Amino acid sequence: DAGVTQSPTHLIKTRGQQVTLRCSPKSGHDTVSWYQQALGQGPQFIFQYYEEEERQRGNFPDRFSGHQFPNYSSELNVNALLLGDSALYLCASSWLGAGNIQYFGAGTRLSVL
């Protein structure tokens, strides 16, 4: 059984560009959460998706948006990239009916130059 998978592993972009990160949840999970982890910091909650809708959102600007597909996979989109968006982006999946305990993927390392 594959766990949470994220793609790509690494990504390099320049300021002002747009980026899309992808996440496939663990089998049987219906909920996807996204976190941003800057170097040396703990992860910060971006948002959570359930039934293809944004269920909860953290303190991130509208440049950060997401989507969940009918197969429960998810995308994180970031527009107008800033240098400060450089971070490890973590996806976590869970089953809302089982206490929403989150399992994390290996992350996507985004570097903005």
Add this chain to the structure above:
Amino acid sequence: KQEVTQIPAALSVPEGENLVLNCSFTDSAIYNLQWFRQDPGKGLTSLLLIQSSQREQTSGRLNASLDKSSGRSTLYIAASQPGDSATYLCAVRGGSNTGKLIFGQGTTLQVKP
């Protein structure tokens, strides 16, 4: 606003020592608390989850305690090994209807052979 703090930020010990990592949180109204391990540049591996009604959880050489009233949790690692070297993060969840985990900044542990 919930804030999570971990002390110390970094710790270096010789192999075989027993050690304690600390986590404190400002709002005692939590649903559960979770300890994670993160290897450099990697995702998060869940170690222990303590529900708000529990006092401690154990897994192998790891023991986590929770004191909600004082806003504290500790992770005890017995007989440390070089393979325990990693960053340890604690995270709290505020309620059963929220998927948001609030993380501390982590403690980076180095166990020297």
